[in-house]
Amino acid sequence: xxxxxxxxxxxxxxxxxxxxxxxxxxxxxxxxxxxxxxxxxxxxxxxxxxxxxxxxxxxxxxxxxxxxxxxxxxxxxxxxxxxxxxxxxxxxxxxxxxxxxxxxxxxxxxxxxxxxxxxxxxxxxxxxxxxxxxxxxxxxxxxxxxxxxxxxxxxxxxxxxxxxxxxxxxxxxxxxxxxxxxxxxxxxxxxxxxxxxxxxxxxxxxxxxxxxxxxxxxxxxxxxxxxxxxxxxxxxxxxxxxxxxxxxxxxxxxxxxxxxxxxxxxxxxxxxxxxxx
Numbered sequence: 001x002x003x004x005x006x007x008x009x010x011x012x013x014x015x016x017x018x019x020x021x022x023x024x025x026x027x028x029x030x031x032x033x034x035x036x037x038x039x040x041x042x043x044x045x046x047x048x049x050x051x052x053x054x055x056x057x058x059x060x061x062x063x064x065x066x067x068x069x070x071x072x073x074x075x076x077x078x079x080x081x082x083x084x085x086x087x088x089x090x091x092x093x094x095x096x097x098x099x100x101x102x103x104x105x106x107x108x109x110x111x112x113x114x115x116x117x118x119x120x121x122x123x124x125x126x127x128x129x130x131x132x133x134x135x136x137x138x139x140x141x142x143x144x145x146x147x148x149x150x151x152x153x154x155x156x157x158x159x160x161x162x163x164x165x166x167x168x169x170x171x172x173x174x175x176x177x178x179x180x181x182x183x184x185x186x187x188x189x190x191x192x193x194x195x196x197x198x199x200x201x202x203x204x205x206x207x208x209x210x211x212x213x214x215x216x217x218x219x220x221x222x223x224x225x226x227x228x229x230x231x232x233x234x235x236x237x238x239x240x241x242x243x244x245x246x247x248x249x250x251x252x253x254x255x256x257x258x259x260x261x262x263x264x265x266x267x268x269x270x271x272x273x274x275x276x277x
Contacts, residue, residue, distance in 0.1 A: 006114070006129065006140055009106060013116045014125065016056050017102045020049050021120030024087065028121070029096030043094060049086030049102065057082050064106075067249065069216040077245035081107045083219040088117070089192035098122065103194050105219035108136060110242030115220030117194045126150075126198045128224035143228035145202050152230050152260035153203040157184040157267065164188050164196035164208030184267060193217040200258045201228035207259035207268060215240065215249045218256065225258060233257040233265055235272065 024045055031043045046069075054066050065076030067083045075081065082104060087093050089100030098121035106114040113136065116127040125146055132139035143150050155161060163185035185206050190196050193213045199205040201224055210217070218240060225232055234240065235255035243249065257272055259265055 006138065009114055010116075010127065012056075012060050013104050013127070014118075016053065017104065017116065017118035017125070018120075020052050020086075021102055021118055023052075024049060024093075024102075025120050028093060028098075028100075031094060033090055033094045043087070043090060045093065046087045046090060050084070053084045053086055053102075053104070057084075067216070067243075069214065073250040074248050075110070075243045075245050079109060081110075081243075083107060083112075083216050085194075085216040085220075088194045088217060092191050097191065099190060099192055099195060101192060101194050103216065103220045105223060107219070107241075107243065108132065110244065112219050112223045112241065113139060115223030117198060117220050117224070119195065126201070126221075126224050128201075128227035130223045130227035141227060143201055143224045145198075150202040150228050152200055152228060153206065154261070155206070157206050157264060159186060161185045162188050162199070162205040163268070164190060164199060164205050166193065166196070166210045166212065167191065181270075183271065194221050197221045197225060197230075197256075197258050200260055201225045201230050203260070205260075207257065207264055209255075209257050209268075209272060211235075211255045212253045213256060215243070215252060215254065218254055231259045231262045231265065233259070 027045045031045050033043045050068050050071055054068065057064060057066055065078035065081035067073065067075055067081060069085050085103040087100055088103050093100040101117045101119040103117045105112045111131060113132045114129050118125045128143035129140045165187050167189050193210050194217060196208045196210060198221055200208055235257055240254045
C-alpha cells in the first residue's frame, strides 16, 4: 500500500478490533441474550462493543458516517461510511461456542472498498480491498487472512469438501432430504454468516448459501470475497450496493450464494431454491 489513508485505515481497524475483542473475550459465554423483533439475539456485550466501535471511528475519522446493527440503521449522507456488526454470531457468543467475529466495512459513495472481520477466539483476521473508483489514488487490491493472501479453491466439489448452509430450520433440513440427488458436498452450519462466506474466500469451503443476511452481515465480506476472486451471486433482483442515503436497512435481507468457481452455480441451483423460497 502506497497511500497513507489505507495504511491508516488498516492499522486503525486492526488495533480497534483486537482491543474490543479482548474485552469481549472476558464476557464470552457469560452473558444472556435478549431476542429482538427479527428473532436474532442481542446482549449487553453487543451494545457495549457497538458503542466502542462507533466512538473510536468518530474520534479517528470525524467526517465519516456509521451504520450499525444495534443503533444507527439509516445510511448517512456522507461520502465515507462505516458499516459495523459488533458481534456476528451472538448465539455462539452467548452459548460459549468459540466462533464469532467483529465486522467492519468502509464504504465510499455507498459501495464498500475495504472490509475487515476479526474472530477473537481463533485469532483469525480477514481483510480485503476492492472496487475503489479512480479518484481514490493508491487504493490496493487483495484479500488476506492474517496478512497472507487468500484465494478460493480450484478443487471439484466432492464428499471431501464443505458447503456452508445457514440455519433455517425446516428449509435447511429439506436440503438433506432432497429426492433428486445427494448433496454434492459435506454440509456445515457454522452459525456465523461472515465466517461461512469467508471460508469460501480462503479456499476452505467450496461454497455457501446465506438466505437472510442483513447489510452488516455482508458489507465487509462482500469486499473480501470479490478481492479473493469468489463468485458472488445475489439471489434477488436487488443488488446490495450502492446504498442510498436516508434509507433504513434494518429489515432488508440480501440472500446470497457464494461459490469458488462460476461453473458451480448451476450445480447448486436445485438446493438454492429449497433454502431461499
